[in-house]
Amino acid sequence: MMDVPIPDQRPPPCQPWAVQNGWPKLTPPGSVHHPLPSFHQLNLGSPPDQNPCFSYLSGEPHPRDPGAWSPTKRIVPGESHGRIAPPFSLPLTNEATQPRNSQQPYSSHCSFQAAAPPYQLPIAYQAEQYSNQRESFIPRPVLDGANLGSSIGFSQNHASPSSPIQQQPHWTHSKGAISEMSPSSVAQDRALTPQSPGSESRYGLDPELLPSAVKVVAEDRAEWEGKVFVSEPFSRLPPLASTSCVIEDKGNASPLALRSTSYCVPCEGQTALLTHLPLGVLVTPLARGNSREKPLPVRNATDCIVGCGWCGASMCPAMGWQDCGQRFYCPFCGKLTEVPWQHYQPTQGSEGVRVDKDTRPELSLGSYEMLTSKDEPAALLLAIDVSPSALRGGNLEFVTQQINAMLASLKRGEGESLSEVRVGLMTYDSRIHLYDLSPDLSRPHMLVVTETEDLQLPVRGGLLVSLKDCLESLSSVLQLIPQFSVDGDDSSGVPVDLPVKAGLAVLQGLGCPGKLLIFHSSGLIETVNSNSSSGFFGTNKPKSIFQPSEQAISLAKECVRQGCGVHLFVLSQHDVGGAWPGHVPHLTGGALLCYSHLQGEPDRERFSADLRRTVETDTAYKAELRIFVSKDLRVSGCYGLFVPGPSPGHVAMATLDRRTTLAAELAYTRALDETRGAAIQVVLSYSNQAGEKRTRVHTLTLRCSRHLQDTFRNFQAQTLLAFYCKKMYCSALERPLQDLREELQTEVTQALASYRKHCCSSSVSSGQLVLPQYLRALPVYVNSLRKSEVLLPGLRSSVHQRLQQHSQVLGLDLPSTVTHFYPRLLALAPPPSGEELRCSASSLEPRGLYLVHAPLALLLWVGSQVPACTLVELFNASCFSSLPSGETKLPALENPHSASVRSLIHSLDSQSLCARRLFVVKQGDSCEEALQRHLVEDKSPNGGASYADFLYHLHVNSVRLLQ
Numbered sequence: 001m002m003d004v005p006i007p008d009q010r011p012p013p014c015q016p017w018a019v020q021n022g023w024p025k026l027t028p029p030g031s032v033h034h035p036l037p038s039f040h041q042l043n044l045g046s047p048p049d050q051n052p053c054f055s056y057l058s059g060e061p062h063p064r065d066p067g068a069w070s071p072t073k074r075i076v077p078g079e080s081h082g083r084i085a086p087p088f089s090l091p092l093t094n095e096a097t098q099p100r101n102s103q104q105p106y107s108s109h110c111s112f113q114a115a116a117p118p119y120q121l122p123i124a125y126q127a128e129q130y131s132n133q134r135e136s137f138i139p140r141p142v143l144d145g146a147n148l149g150s151s152i153g154f155s156q157n158h159a160s161p162s163s164p165i166q167q168q169p170h171w172t173h174s175k176g177a178i179s180e181m182s183p184s185s186v187a188q189d190r191a192l193t194p195q196s197p198g199s200e201s202r203y204g205l206d207p208e209l210l211p212s213a214v215k216v217v218a219e220d221r222a223e224w225e226g227k228v229f230v231s232e233p234f235s236r237l238p239p240l241a242s243t244s245c246v247i248e249d250k251g252n253a254s255p256l257a258l259r260s261t262s263y264c265v266p267c268e269g270q271t272a273l274l275t276h277l278p279l280g281v282l283v284t285p286l287a288r289g290n291s292r293e294k295p296l297p298v299r300n301a302t303d304c305i306v307g308c309g310w311c312g313a314s315m316c317p318a319m320g321w322q323d324c325g326q327r328f329y330c331p332f333c334g335k336l337t338e339v340p341w342q343h344y345q346p347t348q349g350s351e352g353v354r355v356d357k358d359t360r361p362e363l364s365l366g367s368y369e370m371l372t373s374k375d376e377p378a379a380l381l382l383a384i385d386v387s388p389s390a391l392r393g394g395n396l397e398f399v400t401q402q403i404n405a406m407l408a409s410l411k412r413g414e415g416e417s418l419s420e421v422r423v424g425l426m427t428y429d430s431r432i433h434l435y436d437l438s439p440d441l442s443r444p445h446m447l448v449v450t451e452t453e454d455l456q457l458p459v460r461g462g463l464l465v466s467l468k469d470c471l472e473s474l475s476s477v478l479q480l481i482p483q484f485s486v487d488g489d490d491s492s493g494v495p496v497d498l499p500v501k502a503g504l505a506v507l508q509g510l511g512c513p514g515k516l517l518i519f520h521s522s523g524l525i526e527t528v529n530s531n532s533s534s535g536f537f538g539t540n541k542p543k544s545i546f547q548p549s550e551q552a553i554s555l556a557k558e559c560v561r562q563g564c565g566v567h568l569f570v571l572s573q574h575d576v577g578g579a580w581p582g583h584v585p586h587l588t589g590g591a592l593l594c595y596s597h598l599q600g601e602p603d604r605e606r607f608s609a610d611l612r613r614t615v616e617t618d619t620a621y622k623a624e625l626r627i628f629v630s631k632d633l634r635v636s637g638c639y640g641l642f643v644p645g646p647s648p649g650h651v652a653m654a655t656l657d658r659r660t661t662l663a664a665e666l667a668y669t670r671a672l673d674e675t676r677g678a679a680i681q682v683v684l685s686y687s688n689q690a691g692e693k694r695t696r697v698h699t700l701t702l703r704c705s706r707h708l709q710d711t712f713r714n715f716q717a718q719t720l721l722a723f724y725c726k727k728m729y730c731s732a733l734e735r736p737l738q739d740l741r742e743e744l745q746t747e748v749t750q751a752l753a754s755y756r757k758h759c760c761s762s763s764v765s766s767g768q769l770v771l772p773q774y775l776r777a778l779p780v781y782v783n784s785l786r787k788s789e790v791l792l793p794g795l796r797s798s799v800h801q802r803l804q805q806h807s808q809v810l811g812l813d814l815p816s817t818v819t820h821f822y823p824r825l826l827a828l829a830p831p832p833s834g835e836e837l838r839c840s841a842s843s844l845e846p847r848g849l850y851l852v853h854a855p856l857a858l859l860l861w862v863g864s865q866v867p868a869c870t871l872v873e874l875f876n877a878s879c880f881s882s883l884p885s886g887e888t889k890l891p892a893l894e895n896p897h898s899a900s901v902r903s904l905i906h907s908l909d910s911q912s913l914c915a916r917r918l919f920v921v922k923q924g925d926s927c928e929e930a931l932q933r934h935l936v937e938d939k940s941p942n943g944g945a946s947y948a949d950f951l952y953h954l955h956v957n958s959v960r961l962l963q
Helices: 014-021 183-192 213-224 269-275 388-393 396-412 467-483 497-510 550-562 583-587 601-616 708-712 717-731 737-759 778-786 799-810 814-821 868-875 896-910 928-932 947-961
Strands: 171-174 177-180 228-231 246-249 258-260 264-266 280-283 298-300 320-322 327-329 336-338 367-374 379-385 422-428 432-436 445-449 514-520 564-570 591-594 620-629 633-639 650-656 662-668 678-687 692-705 824-829 835-837 849-854 857-862 886-888 918-922
Touching: 213 835, 258 678, 258 692, 264 269, 264 708, 269 662, 269 708, 269 737, 280 678, 280 717, 379 396, 379 497, 388 396, 396 467, 396 601, 422 467, 422 497, 432 497, 497 514, 497 550, 497 564, 514 601, 550 564, 550 583, 550 650, 564 583, 564 601, 583 591, 583 799, 591 601, 591 799, 620 633, 620 662, 633 717, 662 717, 692 708, 708 737, 717 737, 717 778, 717 799, 717 814, 737 778, 737 947, 778 814, 778 947, 814 849, 824 868, 824 896, 849 896, 857 896, 857 928, 868 896, 918 928
Parallel strands: 228 246, 264 692, 298 367, 379 422, 379 514, 514 564, 564 591, 564 650, 857 918
Antiparallel strands: 171 177, 258 280, 280 662, 320 327, 327 336, 367 692, 422 432, 432 445, 620 650, 620 678, 633 662, 678 692, 824 835, 824 849, 849 857, 886 918
């Protein structure tokens, strides 16, 4: 399914093209001869009334908007250096196509489709200023369907017949400078620059002049990097999640833990509907703040003031005190609660603030934690596959060595009770082998369970023993496992749910939560009928490949009740086959980690890093998350990696860590009180590694307004991207993917139209794309989400790859989600390393070396003209042809450039969800397709539209909605 026609192919008529490629029909019924009569220029941005916005590409604010952003001097069509700049009419790249008169009526069949290539759309480009160069250059016109990438210009050989000026210089835009070049030099430069057809615009738009997500992030970092943001009730818009700053809690939860899609909520539901943007929050309950921030205060529950006696909400600064402190008003249910006499303190001042407010975290802070009781500590249970195929595979010796080294390092570790953790071991083939590691025994005892249909385990205390008491016994067993005799044949495979059921039974018998680590080497078999492989490219069937089986859901629910997180390490040397084994691990807060083989050094290092990270990650067990909202709101949906329950505001999870993020959607029941604002509270009850039962409370209070522009100016593109991602990926379980892609595009289009109608000056022309200040990057983010492998599958994507990415991305936090859909493209050569560029092929130069950093991928692109000295410094390779491509490990060479690059990669890898493989992609190699999937501003290999074309369609359709 292609979103746009491939280059050098004349598109069919508008209506069939639209139906084929899925652009939703948003045009009002009736014949539209010329939907954009005043579409003189596409100025990508325009100022609203009294609301900062960005005007691309003219940049001139409306006189009534003194705060509007103005990047450059406005260029009026027809003026340049005091001369008349005539309109330009250039022939198409297809010589058989003749230019069409620009006055010809627009096709009535085009509802949301692009204009046919002959249709002229003159564009006034932004005049950029450079150092020692203050003159304005002639604006570059749009080419009639010509695809010229980011270097859009006009040549003297293609001057307009009606132009009084027949000879014009050819200007080309290249990396922040404008230079005069001859046509031959331009052609030569393009031959050397790795610009794929995907980086070109079908409508002649210069991608370099479109709103840049990289620039938005850089501006936010320049404003907030290393500074202090005070999070207080009704606070302003916080810094982006990608910006590292210090959050000071003054009554509102940190945006790292609780972030709203908008920090100014409409008072009425009808006003909220006009935005066409979702109202909700992103919840990361165990988020870790900056090292310079104060740690979260922990108090005994008996010392804290009891919360609302009606709805169960915890005490927070949003509670309103009455009757000199004898009662308080709960904003979540609207009722009054009496204060127990032992917690009573009087109030003072006109606002009724308690005198002990500053000494109580529950009265003064947006986030705090209560220690409630003590329970059984969590356990670490290891399950190793010892089937004949696993024993013949040759990986068991390495796996047991790594487990032994990891346990030894835990015993030597300092800090919270990892050395005190209880550890258990079992092996399995078609049977279950349990090991009694009790220190009272002279040697470990093996208990064999042959009946696996109805597991009845001889559970005893020796199955889980403190690590410091059983390390020697455990080590001796691990050394013997690779020496097991190979008996029988396991050609039928071993069901992966067998060790899950056995490990769950052990934890249930001993009454404790824990992590279950399964090391599976044999082939995966399908135990029940599954629809995972049917309808891969299905269209309108509600059945989805992403749906887990009923057996997987039932097993995951049992793990949730027990607090058992399953982490599955698949060590088979062949591709994962049979039923996808990742549903239960991901639904329990665990992970599925696959390794094609463990013979190479990179894969072994990745396994060791993943094993250590899995065991050492701070984890919450038996977690229950409750979401409270103002009495005039309700939680209408909750999206994330968990087993859905009867209520969207009450979520149960087996385990979660500091990255686990959920999205909650809110809806109105009645109008909000503008004076009280809106309040949202998230209460997480969980048990930690040591068995302490804790309750963590996050509270967020938001302003309310009756003005729509106040709501629009308090949305952030990154937050909306993460919200849309979780909602759409969860909806992919039931709905056709085409419907989800159309819904995304429709919502953004309607939002732009609404902003244009209600928040902008009437003098804004139809040729100006209007974007709110903090939503400049929303189109490129949404387009990247639409053409992701989950929502727009590629022909080379297997079912298992899509299922894996679906679950992995759903488990990402906000910063990682943003980096996944808009990867960081960092220039490494020439040094200094680390300059961030736009994700487009036009950013790549043959003499450069670039690193693509995403949470699930790490690619190193090497240009064909990289200096030989750089290749020697980084790869110890003499020339480009001798440099191997594919998975690699950078050699540790003794030079500053190599040290800085390896340090950068190590720093980025430490922030990722799991250890990643580093791939070298050479310019011109067939493996460049892997890189093209991450150049999200370009047309993707699976047919997704480029950013420039998608933005064009958003603008055209938003204007049509208002006509």
